[in-house]
Amino acid sequence: MTALAVGTIATPSVDIAIEHVDLWYGSNHVLHDVNLRIEPGEFFAFLGPSGCGKTTLLRLIAGFNQADRGRVLIGGRDVSGLPPWKRDVGMVFQSYALWPHMTVEQNVAFGLEERRLPRQEIRKRVAAALDLVGLGGLEKRRPAQLSGGQQQRVALARTIVVEPKVLLLDEPLSNLDAKLRGEVRRELRELQQRLGLTAIFVTHDQEEANTICDRIAVMKDGTVQQVGAPTALYDAPKNLFVAGFLGTTNTLAGHFGRGGAAAVFETAAGTIPLPAGARPGGEPPPGAKLVFRPHHAVLSHPDAPLAEGRTRLPGTIRFKEFLGATERYGIAIPGPAAADTEILVDLTHGTAPAGLDPGTAVAVDIATDRVLVLGE
Numbered sequence: 117m118t119a120l121a122v123g124t125i126a127t128p129s130v131d132i133a134i135e136h137v138d139l140w141y142g143s144n145h146v147l148h149d150v151n152l153r154i155e156p157g158e159f160f161a162f163l164g165p166s167g168c169g170k171t172t173l174l175r176l177i178a179g180f181n182q183a184d185r186g187r188v189l190i191g192g193r194d195v196s197g198l199p200p201w202k203r204d205v206g207m208v209f210q211s212y213a214l215w216p217h218m219t220v221e222q223n224v225a226f227g228l229e230e231r232r233l234p235r236q237e238i239r240k241r242v243a244a245a246l247d248l249v250g251l252g253g254l255e256k257r258r259p260a261q262l263s264g265g266q267q268q269r270v271a272l273a274r275t276i277v278v279e280p281k282v283l284l285l286d287e288p289l290s291n292l293d294a295k296l297r298g299e300v301r302r303e304l305r306e307l308q309q310r311l312g313l314t315a316i317f318v319t320h321d322q323e324e325a326n327t328i329c330d331r332i333a334v335m336k337d338g339t340v341q342q343v344g345a346p347t348a349l350y351d352a353p354k355n356l357f358v359a360g361f362l363g364t365t366n367t368l369a370g371h372f373g374r375g376g377a378a379a380v381f382e383t384a385a386g387t388i389p390l391p392a393g394a395r396p397g398g399e400p401p402p403g404a405k406l407v408f409r410p411h412h413a414v415l416s417h418p419d420a421p422l423a424e425g426r427t428r429l430p431g432t433i434r435f436k437e438f439l440g441a442t443e444r445y446g447i448a449i450p451g452p453a454a455a456d457t458e459i460l461v462d463l464t465h466g467t468a469p470a471g472l473d474p475g476t477a478v479a480v481d482i483a484t485d486r487v488l489v490l491g492e
């Protein structure tokens with residue numbers, strides 16, 4: 117265990133282990149055999165859609181929920197039976213939960229006064245915590261006299277001032293507007309790194325998880341689907357859910373080629389050769405689909421020669437959207453029984469050939485080595 121001190125705030129870096137955790141709310145089985153290890157000093161995210169069990173898992177680590185099976189270890193110590201105040205965890209809530217009648221200073225000092233620390237020590241630590249979150253000078257204000265971002269920082273200062281071993285953040289930025297969210301999340305990341313604190317961030321926003329966290333656990337229906345660094349999850353998703361949750365993706369239903377030796381995937385839009393490794397060994401996964409990202413294809417003139425490493429599907433532009441740095445094209449690929457497949461293609465703004473307007477016939481040239489076949 118290492119400890120880092122910034123000013124008078126010291127936080128240890130500890131690991132967290134979640135082992136075979138199951139939890140029911142009555143007859144509702146909310147967490148299913150969850151196993152995770154979070155490294156010391158890591159910024160970790162629980163990411164998933166609403167109701168998948170992220171907050172339940174976070175509250176379990178905090179000690180507000182108890183597992184029906186399995187255990188939680190913090191810094192190697194089994195904390196499963198311990199109440200929240202004996203776990204050395206600090207939690208920041210979505211609502212901030214500040215005391216409205218207290219000043220900033222009093223809000224931050226509250227936890228230290230409860231612990232009956234000497235007055236001098238409290239004063240020093242509160243000043244250091246407010247300094248760390250950039251709120252020096254606002255000590256005498258009340259929460260109502262602060263902006264949302266400033267209130268969030270008070271909540272953070274109040275949590276770190278007690279020097280928790282673990283910082284738990286439950287959608288802490290969701291009450292802030294988009295611009296402020298970006299700013300506060302950078303500050304949060306910087307603070308977490310300076311303190312070397314192990315932190316877990318709950319969010320359903322993939323951009324938030326990607327920008328702030330070292331690793332992410334993607335959750336669905338109370339199960340962990342995949343754990344990895346943001347780029348690893350984006351580039352090598354394990355299944356269709358992870359691929360779809362982390363960014364836009366094209367998915368084409370079909371089946372592996374039969375008969376011939378070549379590894380191909382046959383879809384209603386056409387037959388697509390597969391790179392080595394895209395075809396999992398043995399039986400195809402259930403509900404297998406071909407997957408590729410919109411920026412892994414380009415648009416060409418139907419008569420242009422096909423570049424090496426690409427495979428071509430002919431189609432017609434259905435729509436075009438300007439997204440800022442990129443332009444998104446929706447392409448209808450004709451299929452049997454009048455069932456067109458729609459493929460999205462993202463081109464960097466300014467790089468698209470002229471004349472790519474709705475109704476134009478184009479060729480979608482897909483980078484064959486970026487294609488994956490994934491199951492449910």
Ligand SMILES: Nc1ncnc2c1ncn2[C@@H]1O[C@H](COP(=O)(O)OP(=O)(O)OP(=O)(O)O)[C@@H](O)[C@H]1O
Nearest residue numbers: 141144146164165166167168169170171172173320
């Ligand atoms: N106190 C409770 N009693 C009974 N069921 C609950 C309770 N809290 C949550 N649930 C249920 O447990 C499941 C998981 O809820 P949880 O709040 O952990 O999900 P979440 O992923 O954090 O969702 P959100 O992003 O909407 O906060 C949901 O089906 C929810 O309705």
